[in-house]
Amino acid sequence: MSNINIDSIKAQTFDAIVIGSGISGGWAAKELTGKGLRTLVLERGREVKHVTDYPTTMKQPWEFEHRGQLTKELRDANPIISKCYAFYEGTEQFFVKDAEHPYVQEKPFDWIRGYQTGGKSLMWARQTQRWSEFDFEGPARDGFAVDWPIRYADIAPWYSYVEKFAGISGNKDGLPNLPDGEFLPPHEMNCVEKHFSQAVAKNYKDRHIIMGRAAHLTQPKQIHFDQGRGTCQHRTICERGCPYGGYFSSNSSTLPWAARTGKMTLRPHSVVHSIIYDEKKGKASGVRVIDANTKEMIEYYAKIIFVNAAALNSNLILLNSTSSRFPNGLGNDSGVLGKYVAFHNYRATVNAEYEGYLDSMTDGRRPNSPYIPRFRNVFKQETDFLRGYAAGFGADRYTKDNRNGLGEDLKNGILKPYLNNVWNVGSHMMGETIPKESNYVALDKNQVDPWGIPQLKISVDYDDNDVKMTKDYFDQLSEMFTKAGFKNIRTNDSNRTPGLDIHEMGGVRMGKDPKTSLLNKWNALHACKNVFVTDGASMTSTSTQNPSLTYMALTARAADYAVKEMKKGNL
Numbered sequence: 001m002s003n004i005n006i007d008s009i010k011a012q013t014f015d016a017i018v019i020g021s022g023i024s025g026g027w028a029a030k031e032l033t034g035k036g037l038r039t040l041v042l043e044r045g046r047e048v049k050h051v052t053d054y055p056t057t058m059k060q061p062w063e064f065e066h067r068g069q070l071t072k073e074l075r076d077a078n079p080i081i082s083k084c085y086a087f088y089e090g091t092e093q094f095f096v097k098d099a100e101h102p103y104v105q106e107k108p109f110d111w112i113r114g115y116q117t118g119g120k121s122l123m124w125a126r127q128t129q130r131w132s133e134f135d136f137e138g139p140a141r142d143g144f145a146v147d148w149p150i151r152y153a154d155i156a157p158w159y160s161y162v163e164k165f166a167g168i169s170g171n172k173d174g175l176p177n178l179p180d181g182e183f184l185p186p187h188e189m190n191c192v193e194k195h196f197s198q199a200v201a202k203n204y205k206d207r208h209i210i211m212g213r214a215a216h217l218t219q220p221k222q223i224h225f226d227q228g229r230g231t232c233q234h235r236t237i238c239e240r241g242c243p244y245g246g247y248f249s250s251n252s253s254t255l256p257w258a259a260r261t262g263k264m265t266l267r268p269h270s271v272v273h274s275i276i277y278d279e280k281k282g283k284a285s286g287v288r289v290i291d292a293n294t295k296e297m298i299e300y301y302a303k304i305i306f307v308n309a310a311a312l313n314s315n316l317i318l319l320n321s322t323s324s325r326f327p328n329g330l331g332n333d334s335g336v337l338g339k340y341v342a343f344h345n346y347r348a349t350v351n352a353e354y355e356g357y358l359d360s361m362t363d364g365r366r367p368n369s370p371y372i373p374r375f376r377n378v379f380k381q382e383t384d385f386l387r388g389y390a391a392g393f394g395a396d397r398y399t400k401d402n403r404n405g406l407g408e409d410l411k412n413g414i415l416k417p418y419l420n421n422v423w424n425v426g427s428h429m430m431g432e433t434i435p436k437e438s439n440y441v442a443l444d445k446n447q448v449d450p451w452g453i454p455q456l457k458i459s460v461d462y463d464d465n466d467v468k469m470t471k472d473y474f475d476q477l478s479e480m481f482t483k484a485g486f487k488n489i490r491t492n493d494s495n496r497t498p499g500l501d502i503h504e505m506g507g508v509r510m511g512k513d514p515k516t517s518l519l520n521k522w523n524a525l526h527a528c529k530n531v532f533v534t535d536g537a538s539m540t541s542t543s544t545q546n547p548s549l550t551y552m553a554l555t556a557r558a559a560d561y562a563v564k565e566m567k568k569g570n571l
Contacts, residue, residue, distance in 0.1 A: 016304040022119025025308035026250030031559035033263035045115030047268040054241030056090040106459035110499035118251035123239040127546035135543040149521035158553035166248040170213035178373040192395035199484035215248035274321040311536030315507040331525035344501040345431030352486035353422040385468035389431035390544035505539035523558040
């Protein structure tokens, strides 16, 4: 019997365990296996294989039973996930339905999740901007949150490393507040977008309209062909899964690369209950997993553990990882685990019209749009609110048809499309929220999920700083639109609930001082140095940029450090 036990433990022992297979988990798997470590990748959802498991990716609109629309029954049953812009008949298979993983909203929060191999990397918006030195210095300058333990110089080479592999399109814009990267050829602005860029450059010294930087293979290099990926086809249905591998996802890129090493074991349907802490050794020894289908609890063991379950689930796992040494959650000597959660404020938009360039129209598709880098409070504090905002921008002019009337009138209206007599222009805000102790997640004491794990209680909200920032965005973009000659300017505050930005961050923040943070400069727990957290949970502040590129770079950097330390016998 003892031999059976020993054999069982050996079969469940690896060099490293990665919790989660999304954007950061995929990178952890790639880096650890590439450095020779036998790595177990735990995914709580089902397995989704590149190409073969994208059931709607080649469907035409008329092939959907409801022409791509959600049924009333599905919307009614899923009031939260139905708010997500990417959730429709062609993508519903990739999103967690409301009843599938319940949570407690102490304050309203729309938690958008994707439980499958690749996680949300299948459905993400693919915008990839580097942080600048100003972003890493932000908390130290204004005193909110704690100082980052790293600066731009620490992560810059890792940005380059992941950009070359992932494939990022963009221009070399030469902006100190938005560093350039290793870019493939950029997408192109249309004539009205170029007009706005030129108008802003003429009227402002510190403001710029640039082409967005996006994880699309506009001109693949050999490293991308080696991954089995091809050129982006500009189909703009990326969230269904791309059979060409035209955009970066774990499914098309990092996970297959890790699998080729022969060192990766992927275990889907594995809901992580907690991390096992060895009191005698003073470090983590493994992970407890509940099989999603059988509800059986299994333990796996490793010398290194990477927590990449996505920000809020990573918080949940650490909070649930209690022991005599850590009664309030693994590594939580500071008491700040689950606190200082932040997100991006996407609730504001500005729209207008432009009467120029009426000899031109929008033609074709483009999976990207122009971007307005942050220009407020960058070099100095200049407003009555802290930090700042970036913004998206776009212009279009399509043919329209007249669908009024019935019978022959309706038929004629559809068969005789016409061009709109103005261009539509619009912008959406991407505001930085300030990490605060009052914005937190915790384990609910009374309710459990279908796997017997305490439900996550979420208490996150906007504050007065967000209100002031939103007003400034309205004022500044309206002014910029006016100077560009745009008319009929309209502002809108949707007051949407936090969460729909899908950029939740924090709770397991990095910092220099173990008394006020959880992770050191290598993304390792201060109090348990063989556990690394490199997804959104690790973020000390949010800046304004889309965060996924930073998660990738942090993960690659942490994995490099972890393997070196393990080989030295320090982990």
